Amino acid sequence: MQALVDAIRQQGEVLPGGILKVDGLVNHQLLPGLTREMGETFARHFAPLRPNKIVTIEVSGIAPAIATAMTLGVPLVYARKKKPVTMKEPIFTAQSVSRTKGGVVDLFVSSEFLGPADRVVVIDDFLASGGTLRALVGMLAQSGAQLLGIGCVVEKQFEGGREKLADLGVPIHTLANIVQMDRGLEVVSGK
Ligand SMILES: O=P(O)(O)OC[C@H]1O[C@H](OP(=O)(O)OP(=O)(O)O)[C@H](O)[C@@H]1O
Numbered sequence: 001m002q003a004l005v006d007a008i009r010q011q012g013e014v015l016p017g018g019i020l021k022v023d024g025l026v027n028h029q030l031l032p033g034l035t036r037e038m039g040e041t042f043a044r045h046f047a048p049l050r051p052n053k054i055v056t057i058e059v060s061g062i063a064p065a066i067a068t069a070m071t072l073g074v075p076l077v078y079a080r081k082k083k084p085v086t087m088k089e090p091i092f093t094a095q096s097v098s099r100t101k102g103g104v105v106d107l108f109v110s111s112e113f114l115g116p117a118d119r120v121v122v123i124d125d126f127l128a129s130g131g132t133l134r135a136l137v138g139m140l141a142q143s144g145a146q147l148l149g150i151g152c153v154v155e156k157q158f159e160g161g162r163e164k165l166a167d168l169g170v171p172i173h174t175l176a177n178i179v180q181m182d183r184g185l186e187v188v189s190g191k
């Protein structure tokens, strides 16, 4: 997605610890036109698989995921990182490691909104090591939902997440690909 690649080239900042800051586009401020185009691009790509639900993780996955869900006209379910008192049992859970806040994070999705009838496309903001998506996919397996595909806004190719998730046997589509950021930020279109 060329508009996203251009925006990352303009605004992306490489921070210590191998973190790319794109807070002006994805992780703090959101740009409606760019977010809409993310959703339309994912929707075009995944519509032939006929998903009936989009699943993501709070918090930064929600914007591209709702843009996708709105275009496809299907519900969006997001995994919560704290279990609210309103959440109905049985609950599917998993743990992941937060890349931007540190520490282990618990993930919760209620069986009220995810089950064997669901044909799911997962959307998230970053594909880096693939650990977070692996945790989410584990929750889909607990629920009996079918995973059809994975879409991420930014892929950090050099972290190898795509290869680590290859055993899932589903298409992975990303919108911008960070080839490397050690010797200057190198961003190309996703794949
Ligand atoms: O492929 P991985 O190595 O697992 O990294 C990707 C994950 O890291 C970020 O989560 P984080 O908890 O840092 O942030 P968020 O609260 O902004 O969603 C991001 O939102 C992805 O979910």
Ligand SMILES: O=c1[nH]c(=O)c2nc[nH]c2[nH]1
Pocket (backbone or CB within 6 Å): 018, 019, 020, 021, 022, 027, 099, 100, 126, 127, 128, 156
């Ligand atoms: O803002 C972010 N920048 C990153 O480099 C990253 N990697 C995983 N998750 C991330 N979030």
